[in-house]
Amino acid sequence: MGYRFDDLTAACQDDWRGYIEHAFVRRLGDATLEEGAFRHYLQQDYLFLIHFARAYALAAYKSRDLSELRHAFEGLKTILDVELGLHVDYCRGWGISEQDLARLPEARATLAYTRYVLDTGHRGDLLDLHVALAPCLIGYGEIAQWLNGRDTTVRGAANPYDAWIAMYESTAFQQAMADERAWLDARLAEVTPARFAELTAVFRDATRLEIDFWQMGLDQRL
Numbered sequence: 001m002g003y004r005f006d007d008l009t010a011a012c013q014d015d016w017r018g019y020i021e022h023a024f025v026r027r028l029g030d031a032t033l034e035e036g037a038f039r040h041y042l043q044q045d046y047l048f049l050i051h052f053a054r055a056y057a058l059a060a061y062k063s064r065d066l067s068e069l070r071h072a073f074e075g076l077k078t079i080l081d082v083e084l085g086l087h088v089d090y091c092r093g094w095g096i097s098e099q100d101l102a103r104l105p106e107a108r109a110t111l112a113y114t115r116y117v118l119d120t121g122h123r124g125d126l127l128d129l130h131v132a133l134a135p136c137l138i139g140y141g142e143i144a145q146w147l148n149g150r151d152t153t154v155r156g157a158a159n160p161y162d163a164w165i166a167m168y169e170s171t172a173f174q175q176a177m178a179d180e181r182a183w184l185d186a187r188l189a190e191v192t193p194a195r196f197a198e199l200t201a202v203f204r205d206a207t208r209l210e211i212d213f214w215q216m217g218l219d220q221r222l
């Protein structure tokens, strides 16, 4: 007993590394990612973020006290104010308008991942839902750190994806990630081994669905 968030990643090491160090992420860092792959990912990520905002709203609904409600509200605000706001501006820079985004067909990988998280939240409790959301928030914060620690990552004007890395290394995003980790550490400290095994299964599923999302971007598949 006395689990922490790191125990979840340790229990799914291969999947977690496969997500953080995916070929899509490596190429984005090396500035060798094909533009069409990034554009496809960016468009689907808009749809993804809308459903993830709904998942944080579900977390608010499932909250049992004011502190849980505030925590869900902070997560929702990070998605709406930090990520989605920047995302729409960023898409505009890539010639993708809000009207284009509103008309997008949803890729299977987007559908599978977002509905999995919403379903997990509906049938489970607040901790199930936050564990299903964790690869998203904590994973992207870790990806930005991992990219920055590599010698081959190209930063600045020489990398067309530099602003993407900057968004996830920003203080606002890194703080939201740290808050989520602390929240999970406090809750996981109290779970039994049997409950931890259930939560590990949720975390592994969500991490694999993140891997599929990168692959969908690389393959430019709907």
Ligand SMILES: Cc1ncc(CN)c(N)n1
Residues within 6 Å of the ligand: 045, 048, 049, 083, 135, 136, 137, 140, 210, 213
């Ligand atoms: C698919 C995906 N996963 C995670 C994140 C980071 N919130 C994102 N924008 N998109």
